[in-house]
Each structure stands twice: as C-alpha cells, then as structure tokens.
Amino acid sequence: xxxxxxxxxxxxxxxxxxxxxxxxxxxxxxxxxxxxxxxxxxxxxxxxxxxxxxxxxxxxxxxxxxxxxxxxxxxxxxxxxxxxxxxxxxxxxxxxxxxxxxxxxxxxxxxxxxxxxxxxxxxxxxxxxxxxxxxxxxxxxxxxxxxxxxxxxxxxxxxxxxxxxxxxxxxxxxxxxxxxxxxxxxxxxxxxxxxxxxxxxxxxxxxxxxxxxxxxxxxxxxxxxxxxxxxxxxxxxxxxxxxxxxxxxxxxxxxxxxxxxxxxxxxxxxxxxxxxxxxxxxxxxxxxxxxxxxxxxxxxxxxxxxxxxxxxxxxxxxxxxx
Amino acid sequence: xxxxxxxxxxxxxxxxxxxxxxxxxxxxxxxxxxxxxxxxxxxxxxxxxxxxxxxxxxxxxxxxxxxxxxxxxxxxxxxxxxxxxxxxxxxxxxxxxxxxxxxxxxxxxxxxxxxxxxxxxxxxxxxxxxxxxxxxxxxxxxxxxxxxxxxxxxxxxxxxxxxxxxxxxxxxxxxxxxxxxxxxxxxxxxxxxxxxxxxxxxxxxxxxxxxxxxxxxxxxxxxxxxxxxxxxxxxxxxxxxxxxxxxxxxxxxxxxxxxxxxxxxxxxxxxxxxxxxxxxxxxxxxxxxxxxxxxxxxxxxxxxxxxxxxxxxxxxxxxxxxxxxxxxxxxxxxxxxxxxxxxxxxxxxxxxxxxxxxxxxxxxxxxxxxxxxxxxxxxxxxxxxxxxxxxxxxxxxxxxxxxxxxxx
Numbered sequence: 001x002x003x004x005x006x007x008x009x010x011x012x013x014x015x016x017x018x019x020x021x022x023x024x025x026x027x028x029x030x031x032x033x034x035x036x037x038x039x040x041x042x043x044x045x046x047x048x049x050x051x052x053x054x055x056x057x058x059x060x061x062x063x064x065x066x067x068x069x070x071x072x073x074x075x076x077x078x079x080x081x082x083x084x085x086x087x088x089x090x091x092x093x094x095x096x097x098x099x100x101x102x103x104x105x106x107x108x109x110x111x112x113x114x115x116x117x118x119x120x121x122x123x124x125x126x127x128x129x130x131x132x133x134x135x136x137x138x139x140x141x142x143x144x145x146x147x148x149x150x151x152x153x154x155x156x157x158x159x160x161x162x163x164x165x166x167x168x169x170x171x172x173x174x175x176x177x178x179x180x181x182x183x184x185x186x187x188x189x190x191x192x193x194x195x196x197x198x199x200x201x202x203x204x205x206x207x208x209x210x211x212x213x214x215x216x217x218x219x220x221x222x223x224x225x226x227x228x229x230x231x232x233x234x235x236x237x238x239x240x241x242x243x244x245x246x247x248x249x250x251x252x253x254x255x256x257x258x259x260x261x262x263x264x265x266x267x268x269x270x271x272x273x274x275x276x277x278x279x280x281x282x283x284x285x286x287x288x289x290x291x292x293x294x295x296x297x298x299x300x301x302x303x304x305x306x307x308x309x310x311x312x313x314x315x316x317x318x319x320x321x322x
Numbered sequence: 323x324x325x326x327x328x329x330x331x332x333x334x335x336x337x338x339x340x341x342x343x344x345x346x347x348x349x350x351x352x353x354x355x356x357x358x359x360x361x362x363x364x365x366x367x368x369x370x371x372x373x374x375x376x377x378x379x380x381x382x383x384x385x386x387x388x389x390x391x392x393x394x395x396x397x398x399x400x401x402x403x404x405x406x407x408x409x410x411x412x413x414x415x416x417x418x419x420x421x422x423x424x425x426x427x428x429x430x431x432x433x434x435x436x437x438x439x440x441x442x443x444x445x446x447x448x449x450x451x452x453x454x455x456x457x458x459x460x461x462x463x464x465x466x467x468x469x470x471x472x473x474x475x476x477x478x479x480x481x482x483x484x485x486x487x488x489x490x491x492x493x494x495x496x497x498x499x500x501x502x503x504x505x506x507x508x509x510x511x512x513x514x515x516x517x518x519x520x521x522x523x524x525x526x527x528x529x530x531x532x533x534x535x536x537x538x539x540x541x542x543x544x545x546x547x548x549x550x551x552x553x554x555x556x557x558x559x560x561x562x563x564x565x566x567x568x569x570x571x572x573x574x575x576x577x578x579x580x581x582x583x584x585x586x587x588x589x590x591x592x593x594x595x596x597x598x599x600x601x602x603x604x605x606x607x608x609x610x611x612x613x614x615x616x617x618x619x620x621x622x623x624x625x626x627x628x629x630x631x632x633x634x635x636x637x638x639x640x641x642x643x644x645x646x647x648x649x650x651x652x653x654x655x656x657x658x659x660x661x662x663x664x665x666x667x668x669x670x671x672x673x674x675x676x677x678x679x680x681x682x683x684x685x686x687x688x689x690x691x692x693x694x695x696x697x698x699x700x701x702x703x704x705x706x707x708x709x710x711x712x713x714x715x716x717x718x719x720x721x722x723x724x725x726x727x728x729x730x
Contacts, residue, residue, distance in 0.1 A: 139567035
C-alpha cells in the first residue's frame with residue numbers, strides 16, 4: 001500500500017482544522033445559521049410554526065417605520081434601551097475604576113472586599129431579582145419599612161420616573177464585582193516605576209491616579225465600555241422578571257421577545273431585530289472611532305474600528321438569535 | 323505529527339462534531355410504532371407528576387398503547403408546542419391547549435377536527451356548554467374541554483361582611499375603605515387586563531367583538547362605561563401602592579380580588595387566618611353576573627400520525643375519576659357538569675358561576691388583540707401616572723385590533 005506523505009505545513013493545517021471542527025460546526029449551526037435564517041424570516045409573515053408563509057420583501061421593515069398603530073412600542077423601546085445604557089454604562093465604569101483604585105491602594109481586607117463585590121456576579125439573575133423585588137416591596141420589604149417609619153409612599157418599581165433608574169441601579173450593583181476585578185487586574189500590571197517617576201516629579205495621589213492609573217487601564221476600560229454597552233443594549237432579564245415591561249421599562253429585546261413569543265410574529269420580530277442590529281452597529285462604530293484607546297494611530301484606528309465593529313456585531317446578532 | 327497519531331484525533335473530532343449534529347436530528351414522529359406522544363402542563367409537584375404517570379401506565383395496561391409524556395411548564399407551553407408541531411423530535415399526538423388558542427391553530431390547520439374520530443361513548447351534551455363551544459371553529463369540533471374554572475369576586479370577610487358583598491356596581495363603589503386598605507386588587511395588566519375586561523363590558527350590556535361585522539366592538543358606550551367603572555374602583559394612588567405590594571389581598575390589605583378556583587387553596591395555604599368569601603361577579607344592574615372562563619382543552623395536532631390512538635387516550639382521560647384527577651392538578655373543575663361537585667362553600671360559588679360564563683371571541687389571532695391592544699389600552703387607562711383618556715385609548719385599541727384581525 002502506498003503511504004500518504006503530507007508536508008509538515010499541510011499536516012499542521014489538517015490538525016488545526018480537526019481541533020476546531022466541533023466549534024466550527026457549533027458556530028455554523030447555532031450562530032451563523034440563525035443569523036441567516038432570521039434575515040430570511042424578516043422578509044416573511046411566518047408565524048414560527050406553520051409550514052406556509054408569504055414572502056413580503058421589505059414590507060416588515062417599512063411597516064416598523066410607518067405603522068405606529070400596530071407597533072406603537074418599538075421606537076419608544078429603543079429610546080428606553082438607550083436611556084438604560086446611559087444610566088448603566090458610565091456609572092459602571094466610574095464606580096469600577098474608583099473601587100478598583102481603592103482596592104489597589106493596599107487596604108486591609110482586599111480579598112474580603114473583592115469577594116463581597118463579586119458575589120452578585122455569580123448569583124443567579126432570578127435569585128437576585130427575587131431579592132430585589134422583596135427589598136423594594138412598598139409594604140413589606142426594606143422600602144416598606146421606610147414607608148412605615150416615615151409615612152412615605154415610595155414605590156420604586158411602580159412609577160415611570162423611578163422604575164428604569166432602579167433597574168439600572170440593580171444592574172450596576174450586579175456587574176460591579178466583575179468590572180472591578182477586570183480593572184483591578186489591569187491596575188496590578190501597571191509598571192510601579194511609572195508611579196515612582198510621577199512621585200519624583202512631585203505628583204500626589206490624585207495626579208498619579210489621573211496620569212498613571214487611568215492611562216494604564218484605558219484599554220481595559222474601553223473593553224468594559226464596549227461589553228457593558230452591548231450588555232445594556234441586550235437588557236432583558238430584569239425587565240422581564242421584575243416589571244414585565246411596565247412603567248417605561250420595555251426594552252427593545254423585551255418588545256421583540258413579546259412579539260415573537262407571545263404573538264407569533266416571527267417575521268416582524270426578526271425585522272425589528274435587524275433594525276436594532278443596524279442601530280447598534282452605528283452606535284458601536286461611533287464608540288470605536290471616538291473613544292480613546294491605547295492605539296491612537298489614525299488610519300489603523302479607523303480600519304480597526306470597521307473590523308472590530310463588524311466582529312462584535314456578528315457576535316451580538318448571534319447572541320440575540322439565541 | 324504523523325498520520326498514525328492524527329487519525330485517532332480525527333476520529334475524536336468527528337465524533338464530537340457528530341454529537342453536536344445528533345442533537346439536531348428530527349425523527350419526525352412518535353418513535354415506536356405503538357407509541358404516542360402526549361404533551362401536558364407540568365404538574366406543580368412530584369406527587370402530581372407520579373399520579374399522572376400512574377394514570378398513563380393504567381391506560382397503557384388497558385390498551386397496549388405506549389405513551390410518552392412531555393410535561394412542559396405552563397409559562398413556556400405555547401412556545402414549546404409551536405416548536406414541537408413544526409420541527410420537534412417528538413411531535414405531539416395529543417396535547418393540552420388553552421381555550422382561546424383553538425381558533426388560531428384550527429384556522430391554519432395545525433390541529434385537526436375530531437368530529438369523525440369521536441367515539442359514540444362521548445356524550446357532548448354532558449360537558450359545560452360554553453367550555454365545549456371553545457373547541458368549535460367554523461362548525462367543526464377541534465378538541466374536548468378537559469377542565470374549566472371561572473373568575474369570581476373574592477372578599478376578605480374580616481373587612482367586608484357577607485351582607486355588604488355587592489351584587490351591583492353601585493353597591494361595590496359605595497363601599498367605604500378603612501385607612502391603609504385598598505378596595506380592589508385590580509385586573510392586572512396586559513393580557514390579564516384584556517381578559518378580565520370582558521366580564522366588565524358584558525356585565526354592562528356590551529361585547530368585545532361583533533361577529534356580523536368581523537370587527538371589535540369594545541369601543542362602545544358600554545366599553546367606556548366599564549372602563550370608567552374600573553377606573554373609579556381603582557380609586558387613588560394610595561390604593562395603587564397597596565395593590566403593587568406582594569400578596570396584598572392574602573395579607574389582608576385589600577377588600578376585593580378577582581380570582582379563580584385555583585387561587586383558593588393557594589390563598590388559604592399562604593395565610594391560614596384569611597377568611598375568604600366569594601360572590602358572583604357584580605354587574606351594572608345585578609340582572610346578570612357574567613364572568614370569564616379559564617381552562618384547558620385536549621386537541622390532536624395535525625402532525626400526528628396516530629390520531630386513533632390519541633383519540634383513545636382522550637376518551638380515557640374523559641372518564642370521571644381521570645378527569646377529576648387531572649382537574650385537581652390545576653385547581654380547576656372537570657368540564658363535565660355532573661362531576662363538578664364540591665363541599666367547599668367558596669369553591670361552590672365558582673361552580674355557580676359556570677352558569678354565566680363568557681368565552682373569548684373565537685377568532686384567529688384574538689390573543690394578540692387581547693394582549694397587545696385591548697389589554698394595553700385598559701392598562702394605560704387604569705395607570706394613575708399615565709392617565710390615558712378612555713376614548714383615546716379604546717379608539718386606538720379598536721383601530722389596531724381591526725387592522726390586526728384583517729391580516730389573519
């Protein structure tokens with residue numbers, strides 16, 4: 001029998017492909033295929049289970065823009081989602097930076113505090129929501145006790161002016177531990193000589209923070225900015241569990257879910273998800289282009305912005321389809 | 323790396339890829355030739371699940387037909403059902419179905435008419451008439467009612483005496499509320515609000531849907547009066563705060579609550595000291611006491627290839643003791659009138675309410691009208707912050723509903 005001889009490069013390629021084959025299959029089936037399929041569904045009136053459907057072309061897309069009678073909540077839900085991002089992202093980043101800086105200043109009990117901050121991140125979302133629902137109950141929880149003691153009428157989850165900020169606060173609290181750990185590990189990697197140099201130049205704690213620490217963790221902060229923004233734009237669980245979208249908390253994911261799951265409008269829900277996809281793509285691209293990163297070279301930065309935005313968007317859309 | 327070492331790796335990688343793909347295969351039917359798939363609501367506890375399993379074993383022993391149970395939590399049931407009938411690995415041969423969904427699934431051919439499959443042993447006249455009617459679409463019967471319940475008005479007897487319990491809206495509205503107590507728990511929001519609104523509009527002489535025109539009819543004088551009455555008994559924002567608290571009625575902070583038979587044991591379990599009274603739904607004049615109905619039907623999906631075996635299981639489940647057992651799981655009553663017996667005076671009010679039941683319009687897509695438009699309009703009208711005008715909200719809901727129904 002003739003022995004097959006492969007070149008070293010070919011063997012390496014072959015082995016490489018073999019190792020990533022399960023992941024490629026998974027990606028193709030559960031991420032790429034749903035992205036393509038949902039784009040097709042967005043041009044139909046498919047209800048999610050019938051064998052038949054009508055091809056509508058761009059009708060669903062046009063309808064999202066022109067029929068506020070049937071779909072009155074889509075655009076307000078986009079507004080709600082961006083407002084939620086506005087509440088959560090800056091607060092998350094600033095708090096993470098401050099807390100990480102405090103923990104990095106060699107305080108006693110660093111491990112204890114790290115654990116405390118991280119506990120909400122590893123607790124199931126449903127359990128966290130149940131705890132908050134109890135705490136915020138206007139009659140029986142912590143808020144109930146305040147109402148009783150001071151004769152107030154605080155009802156945070158049942159008011160349009162406070163429900164969304166309350167959910168945003170919960171989200172910041174829940175994600176703080178993760179963000180702090182990431183920023184803290186970036187701070188630990190900053191060269192100590194930079195701090196010494198700053199000291200030699202007469203810099204105090206504040207100057208060291210703004211001139212050494214912040215630039216040192218800028219790439220990490222940018223990473224958190226992007227992931228927090230994407231997380232915020234995908235906000236769903238808390239609204240679904242705690243307010244069911246009432247009192248101005250219908251985010252766009254909740255709106256799409258409701259249209260898909262409760263009303264079998266798979267075509268329209270898919271069209272809305274693609275419109276959201278485009279909106280987010282523009283939004284994230286602007287972030288890439290505007291927000292300072294470690295690499296500030298003009299052309300390269302722009303090219304990276306296109307590439308990274310696209311890559312992130314594919315991941316985001318795959319997540320949404322799931 | 324030599325080919326000798328590469329081959330086992332290749333085999334492993336292919337096996338993993340194969341395993342990934344294996345999860346996506348569709349065996350297209352019920353598996354074994356003598357097996358049917360039965361899709362049910364997940365019983366609330368292990369004991370009920372075992373009892374259901376025993377019931378199925380009894381059926382298998384009696385008929386030789388194997389049954390594969392697919393118990394799905396009620397909240398996810400409809401979406402799981404849709405997936406199962408379109409591309410599931412175990413397509414159901416018999417399935418539970420919420421009453422108002424029959425028209426939607428019958429109109430697109432997802433469930434099959436059972437008139438010709440129906441055995442002579444089934445006496446259709448024995449069923450509660452309204453519950454049976456929920457299974458009819460365009461003159462054909464698409465299922466049988468398994469159980470039902472009705473909404474009644476519960477009251478806390480520590481706050482409301484039996485003599486005070488109202489028969490008319492005027493009597494209800496005139497009841498004075500003590501400080502820190504709300505009059506009425508409310509009709510909920512979204513889909514629930516749309517569902518309960520039917521009882522209020524029909525108790526005021528109106529209706530939700532006009533069959534002769536094929537258009538919704540809730541934006542009428544009766545609809546506006548019903549909405550205004552609801553707004554009046556919602557009273558003020560202090561009531562709102564009490565209402566939004568967890569288990570406010572159970573904890574004794576609310577005088578009246580709309581609920582069904584399945585709420586009774588639950589309320590007693592959570593607060594054994596709660597003394598519950600119940601009355602038929604009050605109406606504007608006290609002449610009628612209409613209320614909304616809940617419950618499950620049994621249907622045979624069109625994808626079933628073993629319809630006769632499924633029909634045998636359906637008939638088996640319609641026997642007295644089997645029907646009673648299944649009704650017990652959900653806290654409902656059997657749908658056959660003769661079996662609706664209770665010695666509990668509160669539950670007896672629910673049984674009495676069965677004489678004046680309302681079913682939702684048998685129109686494809688009604689659930690969208692109920693949840694997205696009517697329910698939303700009622701929610702907005704009753705929201706003290708939103709303060710949406712009744713005329714404006716009902717007009718929008720009417721326009722959107724008619725537009726949505728025209729597409730069906």
